[in-house]
Amino acid sequence: MDSYNYISIGKNRIAYKQRGKGKKVILIHGVLSYSFLWDEVIEDLVDEFELIAVDLLGCGNSDKPKGVDYSIVAQAEMLKNLILQLEIAPLHLIGHDVGGGISQILATKYPKLFIDLTLINSVGYGYWPVQPITTMRLPIIRRLTSSIVNPTLLKMVLGRAIYHKERLTPQLINKFWYPFQTPEGKAGFVQLIKCINNRMLIEITQNLRNLKLSTLIIRGDADAYLSRNISQELVKDIPNSRFEVVPFAGHFIQIDEPKLISRLMREFMNEYK
Template identity: 25%
Template sequence: MVATLELAGYPFRPKRYQLRDGAAMSYVDEGQGEVVVMVHGNPSWSYLYRDLISALAPQYRCIAPDHIGCGLSDKPQNYPYRLSQHIDNLEALLDHLDVRSCVLVVHDWGGAIGLGWAGRHADRVKGVVVLNTAAFLARRIPLRISLCRMPLLGPLIVRGLNGFAWPATFMAVRRKMQPAVQKGFLYPYDNWQSRVAILRFVQDIPMHPRHPSWETLVAVEQGLFRLVDKPMQICWGGRDFCFNRFFYKEWCRRFPAARARYFPEAGHYVLEDAGEEIIPLVQYFLMSCHD
C-alpha cells in the first residue's frame, strides 16, 4: 500500500497489484457496495476521478486504476504500451479484485480500454458513464497531437519538455486550474523516464490499418454492440479540441437510448469544468443501474 500523498483532493491510500509480467499497477479502492470502475486516459491518472470517488465512496466501492506507465503505477522503459496490453492489464486487475458486476466510468483512452474490457465481459457491466472519449475508429487527429507523434520531435516535446501533460492542465480545461490541482495532475510525470507512457499513448493512436493497434480498436468497436442494451450516461465537454462534437454525436447515434448531457463551456477534462453538475447526474444514474 502506498502512503497517503499530500495532493489536493486526493486523500486516498492506493494499493498495488503485480501483473504476471512483473509490472505493478497502482489503484484506488475506496468504499463498499456496488462497484464503480473508473478508467482514465492520457495524460491523466486516477487523480482525475478524485472528486467523483469522494462523492461516491460512502455508498459504492470505487476502483480507479492507474495504467502501467501512468500515475503511481510502475513505469518500465521497455514495455508493450499498446491498447491490447492495457485492456489485458485492466482485465487482470478486475479479476484479481473479483469484480463480477460494475458500472464503468471512462474518459479519453479509458473509453477504448474500459470498453475493450466491457466488450469481453458484457455480462459483468451494469452501465457505462461516457466522458469525452472514443472507442471506435476515427480518421481525425488534431495537428498539435500529430506533432507529438513525429520521430525525434515527438519524444523531445512529450518527454523532454513535458509538452503534453503540462499543456493539458490549461488546454484541457476552460476554468483556470488551481496550482495545487495542477500539481496533482503533473505529480507522477516529473522527468523523462516518468513520461514514457504519455508518449507511447500518443504513438499508439491507430490512424491506418497497418498500425499495431488498429485491429485491437476494430475489435473494441465491434464489441460495442454487446453493450447497446446497457444503461448509459454521456456527459460531454463541448470545448474539447480533440474529442469534439463529432464524437459526442457518434456516441448518441450508436447508443440512442443513452441519457446525454452536453456542457458547451466545459473542456476535455470535463470533470474539472463541470464536476458540480456531473457528479449528481452520475449518482442518479447509479441509482437507476442498481434498481
C-alpha cells in the same frame, strides 16, 4: 501523494485507489492524467459506492516498463485481469478520454463483468489521436518529448482542456506534473503515446451496435480536443444509450464540473439496483 494500493498484473505493478462501500465502480482515466483526476468525483460518490480508480500502465504510480505494449487493447486486458484478481465484478464501468476507448473494448469483449457503461469525453472511431498527441507521435519529435515536456507546456495544454480557468491553480498543475518529475515518468508518457492506435475502436463499431449494456455518454460542450462527432456517433451506435451535454465544461470535465457529472453518474447507476 494520496494513499494507493498495488496489485501485480503479470510482471507489472499497478496502482489504484479504493474508497467507500456499496456498489462497485471502476474509474479509468486517459492521456496526460492518472487516478487523481477522479478525486472530487470520488468524494461526491463515496457515500454510496465503492470506487476503484486505477492508474493505467505507464501512468501515475503504476509501473512504467520500457518497450512494453501500452495500447488500449493491452490496457483493457490488464484491467480485465485486475478486476478478476480483485474479485470486484460485476461493477459499473466509467472511462474518460482514452479510458473511454479502453472501456468500449472492455464492455464489448467482457460484458458480463459490468453492470453498465459511462463514457465521458471519450475517444472513439477514427477521430483521434488529436493534437498535440499526433505531433508527439512523430519519431523525431518523440525523441525530443522527454526534454520538451515541462510545466509551462503542460499549463498551455491544460489551458485548452479546462473551461473554468480559475480552477487551473498551481496546485492542480503540480498534480498533473507529478508523474513527469522523473525520467521514468516521461519515458512512460512517450511509450504511451507511441502505442496509441485508433484501429481497434474502428474495428469494434459493429460490436458497439450489439452492446446490451445501458450506456451514459457525457460530453463537455467546450471540449477543445475531441470532436463532438464521437459522442453523437456513440449515441447512434449503442442501442441503449443516452446523451448528456454539460455546458461550460472542457475536456477535463472532472475538474470543471465534478458535482454535476457526479450527480449524472449517481442517477444513472442507481437506475439498475
